[in-house]
Amino acid sequence: MDDAASAADAIAAIAAGLAEHGYLPTRRIATALLLARELRKPILVEGPAGVGKTELAKAAGATFGLPLVRLQCYEGLDEAKALYEWKYGKQLLYTQILKDTFARHVEGAGAFDDAMERLRDVGDLFFSEQFLDERPLLRALRTPGGAVLLVDEVDKSDEEFEAFLLEVLSEFQVTIPEIGTVRALTPPLAVLTSNATRELGDALKRRCLHLALDYPDAAREERIVAARVPGIDARLRAQLVAFVQQLRAVELRKPPSIGETIDWARALVLLHAAELGAELVRETINVLLKYEDDVAVASAQSGALLAKARAAARAV
Amino acid sequence: MNAVVGFVAALRDAGVRISPAESIEALRALDAVGYEHRDVVRDALAVVLAKSAAEKIVFDDCFARYFGAPPRFDAGAAEGEDRTPGRDDALDAGAQASNSAGTAGGPGGGALARMLADGDRGALAAAIEAAAAETRLDIVRYPTQRNMAVQRILERLGHDQLLREIAALRRAEDARSGERAEGLERKRAALREHVRERVDRRLALATPANERRRDESLAAAPLRSLDASDVARMRSIARAMAKRLALRFGRRRKRRRRGLLDVKRTLRRAHAYGGVPFRPAWKHRKRHKTKLVVLCDVSGSVAAIAQFLLLVVYGLTEALDAIRAFAFTGRLFEVSEMFATQPVETAIARVLRAGAFGSSDYGGALTDFVREHSSAVDRRTVVVILGDARSNFGDPRIDLLELLHERAGRLVWLNPEHRSSWGSGDSEMLRYLPQCDAARVCASLADLERAVRDLVAPRR
Numbered sequence: 001m002d003d004a005a006s007a008a009d010a011i012a013a014i015a016a017g018l019a020e021h022g023y024l025p026t027r028r029i030a031t032a033l034l035l036a037r038e039l040r041k042p043i044l045v046e047g048p049a050g051v052g053k054t055e056l057a058k059a060a061g062a063t064f065g066l067p068l069v070r071l072q073c074y075e076g077l078d079e080a081k082a083l084y085e086w087k088y089g090k091q092l093l094y095t096q097i098l099k100d101t102f103a104r105h106v107e108g109a110g111a112f113d114d115a116m117e118r119l120r121d122v123g124d125l126f127f128s129e130q131f132l133d134e135r136p137l138l139r140a141l142r143t144p145g146g147a148v149l150l151v152d153e154v155d156k157s158d159e160e161f162e163a164f165l166l167e168v169l170s171e172f173q174v175t176i177p178e179i180g181t182v183r184a185l186t187p188p189l190a191v192l193t194s195n196a197t198r199e200l201g202d203a204l205k206r207r208c209l210h211l212a213l214d215y216p217d218a219a220r221e222e223r224i225v226a227a228r229v230p231g232i233d234a235r236l237r238a239q240l241v242a243f244v245q246q247l248r249a250v251e252l253r254k255p256p257s258i259g260e261t262i263d264w265a266r267a268l269v270l271l272h273a274a275e276l277g278a279e280l281v282r283e284t285i286n287v288l289l290k291y292e293d294d295v296a297v298a299s300a301q302s303g304a305l306l307a308k309a310r311a312a313a314r315a316v
Numbered sequence: 317m318n319a320v321v322g323f324v325a326a327l328r329d330a331g332v333r334i335s336p337a338e339s340i341e342a343l344r345a346l347d348a349v350g351y352e353h354r355d356v357v358r359d360a361l362a363v364v365l366a367k368s369a370a371e372k373i374v375f376d377d378c379f380a381r382y383f384g385a386p387p388r389f390d391a392g393a394a395e396g397e398d399r400t401p402g403r404d405d406a407l408d409a410g411a412q413a414s415n416s417a418g419t420a421g422g423p424g425g426g427a428l429a430r431m432l433a434d435g436d437r438g439a440l441a442a443a444i445e446a447a448a449a450e451t452r453l454d455i456v457r458y459p460t461q462r463n464m465a466v467q468r469i470l471e472r473l474g475h476d477q478l479l480r481e482i483a484a485l486r487r488a489e490d491a492r493s494g495e496r497a498e499g500l501e502r503k504r505a506a507l508r509e510h511v512r513e514r515v516d517r518r519l520a521l522a523t524p525a526n527e528r529r530r531d532e533s534l535a536a537a538p539l540r541s542l543d544a545s546d547v548a549r550m551r552s553i554a555r556a557m558a559k560r561l562a563l564r565f566g567r568r569r570k571r572r573r574r575g576l577l578d579v580k581r582t583l584r585r586a587h588a589y590g591g592v593p594f595r596p597a598w599k600h601r602k603r604h605k606t607k608l609v610v611l612c613d614v615s616g617s618v619a620a621i622a623q624f625l626l627l628v629v630y631g632l633t634e635a636l637d638a639i640r641a642f643a644f645t646g647r648l649f650e651v652s653e654m655f656a657t658q659p660v661e662t663a664i665a666r667v668l669r670a671g672a673f674g675s676s677d678y679g680g681a682l683t684d685f686v687r688e689h690s691s692a693v694d695r696r697t698v699v700v701i702l703g704d705a706r707s708n709f710g711d712p713r714i715d716l717l718e719l720l721h722e723r724a725g726r727l728v729w730l731n732p733e734h735r736s737s738w739g740s741g742d743s744e745m746l747r748y749l750p751q752c753d754a755a756r757v758c759a760s761l762a763d764l765e766r767a768v769r770d771l772v773a774p775r776r
Contacts, residue, residue: 007349008356031349031359038348039341046369089594096592196369199559205367206335212369 010034014063023052023059024224032211033060033189042169042190044154044205047213049195050257054152056213057191061148066189069143070150071136073157079164083174085133091126127178137168138182146186154204155194162201165192170207216258218245218312224258229265238313239276240265244288245312246305247298256288264288278306320346323382324365330378332371338364354383381520428474429481432503433496440507444514447472453518465515470508478504550761551661554624557765558631561772606698606772607638609724611685613703614668615645615676621732621758623664625702626651628768630660636772640692643667644681650689678705678744679713686716690723698771699724702758704733705745712744717751727751730758730767 015030025033036043045053061068071082095102102122109115134142140149154162168174169190173183192208194200216224222241225232241261248255256264264287273280281302289295298305324339345360358379366375431440451468482504485497581597589595610629612622622643629639640652649670654663693699699720705712721727729752731738731745739746749755756767 008353011349011356027355028359028362031356032363035345035348035360035363039344041341043363044367088596092592092594202333206338208367209363210367211363212366212372214369 007034017063018056018059019227021059021062022227023055024220024227025056026220029056029211029213032209036189036191036209037064039209040172040187042192042208043211044192044194044200044208045211045213046194046196048215048255048257050259051213051215052258053193053213054150057148057150057193060189060191061150064148064189066146066148067143068148068150069136069140069188070152071140072152073154073161075156075158077157077161079161081135082161082164083135083137083168084176085135086127087131087133091131094126129179132176132179138174140188140190141168141172141174141182141184143188144185146184147188149188149190151190151192153195154192155197155200159201162204166201166204166207215248215255218242221245221258221261225262225265228262229269232265232269233274235313236268236273236275237265239309240268242312243276243281243305243309246308247288250297250301250305252289252294252297253291254289254294260288276306276309278303281306319383320361323361323378326382327365327375327378330374332366332374332378334365358383381517426474426477426481428478429500432478432500432507443473444469444511448514448518453515456515456518459519462512462515462519465518466508466512469511469515473507473511475504550624551627553761554627554764555631557761557768558628561628561765561768562632606636607694607696608636608640608771609692609697609699610639610641611648611681611699611701611703612641612643612667613645613676613678613681613701614643614670617676617706618703618732619668621730621764622702623668624761624764625700625730625758625768626655626664626667627660628764630655632768632772637696640689642685642689643670644677644684645675646677646680648681648684648688675708676703676706677710678703678707678748679711679716682713682716682720686719690720693720693723695723695725697724698726698728700728700730700771702730702732704731704743705729705738705748706742707744709742712747714747714751717748721751721753726753728753728767728771729755730764731755732759733757734759 011027011030011034014033015025015027018025018030018033032043035041045056047053057070058068060066102119105122106115106118109118136149140147151165154165157165172187173181175181192204215221218241221244222237225237225241229237244256244261244264264284267284267287268276268280271280271284282299285295285298285302289298320342321339324334324342328334342361342364345364346357349356349360351357358376361379362372362375366372428443431443447469451465451472453465453469456462456465478500482497482500485493485500488494576599578597578599582593582595585595585597586593608629610625612618612625614622626641629636629641632639640650641655642648643651651663651667654666658666717727729745729748733743733745735757737743738749745755754770756763758764758767
């Protein structure tokens with residue numbers, strides 16, 4: 001009983017925390033974050049572009065007071081770029097500069113074996129912290145007190161990298177041959193995002209909590225706009241959100257995202273618009289739609305959409 | 317806990333893949349959030365168990381059905397713990413029912429009659445649940461089994477006994493007994509309804525598994541005997557197939573082999589730094605994806621399979637370097653353009669319409685292809701010809717196929733006819749055969765998948 005009550009409270013607290021940082025979560029989102037922390041599991045967030053996947057990670061970082069470490073994935077990303085690299089240039093530079101020191105060091109060494117023996121320690125020196133170039137994954141593991149690790153657009157990375165990620169995310173430790181195993185003192189809260197350009201491997205999905213984000217409903221979108229664009233007139237807000245909602249129902253190449261709704265709202269506020277009109281929509285629609293075809297489709301229907309949006313806004 | 321395990325089983329039946337690790341995770345998640353709030357439980361389970369947007373939909377559906385608002389008699393049915401005592405009750409009830417079989421008509425009547433008369437819903441729900449467990453309701457899968465399952469559960473509950481009691485009360489012919497008989501009869505009908513609901517609930521959970529089985533049998537069905545109503549379903553199977561293949565083979569081409577130094581390139585780069593190998597270059601291994609050229613016979617005899625081949629192939633763009641598609645009956649024409657600009661379905665319909673008339677002429681098609689499009693074929697290309705090789709006794713132009721075979725990386729012939737009829741009548745298949753690197757029978761979606769998998773699988 002106690003347990004349940006505190007869990008509900010904890011979920012509410014997380015939701016409130018996110019809201020405070022400008023992210024209005026559904027209860028499912030807050031629950032997922034709670035579980036991610038409790039079970040120490042990464043969250044995989046899937047959904048179309050612009051529904052606030054990345055934003056969620058940022059807000060979570062702010063809410064829990066953890067630094068955000070971001071790893072942007074792309075085709076060809078490999079362990080070296082994600083985890084660590086040796087500062088090759090620096091190593092070379094040092095060997096060049098220290099040439100004489102080395103010479104002195106091995107001076108008088110008779111046999112080859114002997115010289116090698118003397119140089120062994122030096123070699124270790126070159127593969128030490130000093131020359132270690134920390135990349136996001138390693139940084140997230142080594143941040144004292146934990147961090148929010150945002151692995152953005154995992155679906156863009158290659159399968160090999162996905163497999164590697166699996167290892168890091170399930171054990172929260174990595175092995176650097178020259179140094180040893182690095183284990184996270186506090187496991188980072190990992191948030192993986194995916195636009196589903198390709199299906200992710202089952203193994204990865206199994207190890208993650210899964211959150212499917214979609215475009216918000218009108219009520220939530222209105223609250224989001226209200227939170228992000230404080231200066232906007234309530235009636236305009238209702239109309240604009242209703243319009244965007246209608247627009248998403250139309251078949252478009254790229255439906256407007258939440259981010260674009262907010263941009264549009266900002267643009268309209270800048271223009272001192274009090275109400276959505278046909279003229280205004282035509283002039284500003286390119287904030288919302290980014291393809292020529294989409295603009296054409298939307299313009300053709302804008303009259304009907306506008307009427308519906310007005311009606312919907314009045315109903316609210 | 318039983319409830320969760322049962323729910324996981326129901327989800328699996330509905331086609332959601334859940335590993336044992338995930339069900340353990342689900343229990344841990346519930347430990348973390350508690351069982352108090354239904355919505356919180358649903359959210360937590362959704363996050364742990366359903367791993368794609370499609371699965372979320374199935375999940376919500378299943379959750380509503382499994383932990384659905386319990387029907388009146390069914391309170392506590394979802395709670396596993398209640399089940400054990402419930403079972404004992406039912407056993408007792410059964411025992412009592414048989415004991416009191418001879419003494420029907422007494423004020424108490426049989427156990428079932430008593431439960432109904434008392435309106436003891438908890439006990440009744442438990443008894444139904446227990447009877448369901450004993451009659452193995454969990455293996456009931458098909459709607460045709462509904463009545464049988466209902467009957468079995470009712471029997472188990474002591475329904476016969478109840479009927480005898482009602483009959484006895486009616487025979488007694490005094491007003492009070494008559495009233496009681498009526499009351500019992502009404503409750504009996506209600507009970508029957510509840511049992512039926514319980515069985516329906518089970519069936520609703522089991523049906524998706526049926527669909528899956530149907531998909532499997534559809535995939536194996538010969539495409540020529542296609543029912544029009546199945547076409548839509550087949551399309552979706554074909555699309556899933558393409559997705560599966562694309563997922564498997566649509567990987568990157570460049571594979572970095574970490575740690576293998578490309579000496580030549582490193583030295584070349586080193587020139588810029590006074591001979592110091594400042595930026596090492598690593599070796600890459602390039603894996604080429606297949607370039608596909610598809611020649612489809614779209615005359616009536618092959619059209620059915622042709623549309624699915626095109627559907628699958630165009631679902632595969634991710635896994636392929638390039639696709640060019642040609643359709644022919646008598647003349648050959650390129651259809652790549654059409655597929656690039658239109659949704660695959662519309663394009664297929666148009667292609668099939670264009671080729672619907674006329675009889676196939678393989679020699680003519682090959683001539684057209686070699687004359688106009690032979691530049692499409694090089695060593696990295698796989699040429700796929702789909703057709704029954706029935707050339708209506710025209711010149712098959714074996715020499716042109718030989719030419720293609722020499723130029724292409726591979727030449728694969730897919731034939732919807734069974735091997736035994738190759739070469740019969742006007743089929744030139746046996747004469748074309750020596751020019752092909754591979755020839756396959758391709759009569760069902762399953763055949764098609766195997767064939768396409770071979771096409772796009774990387775070769776070493």
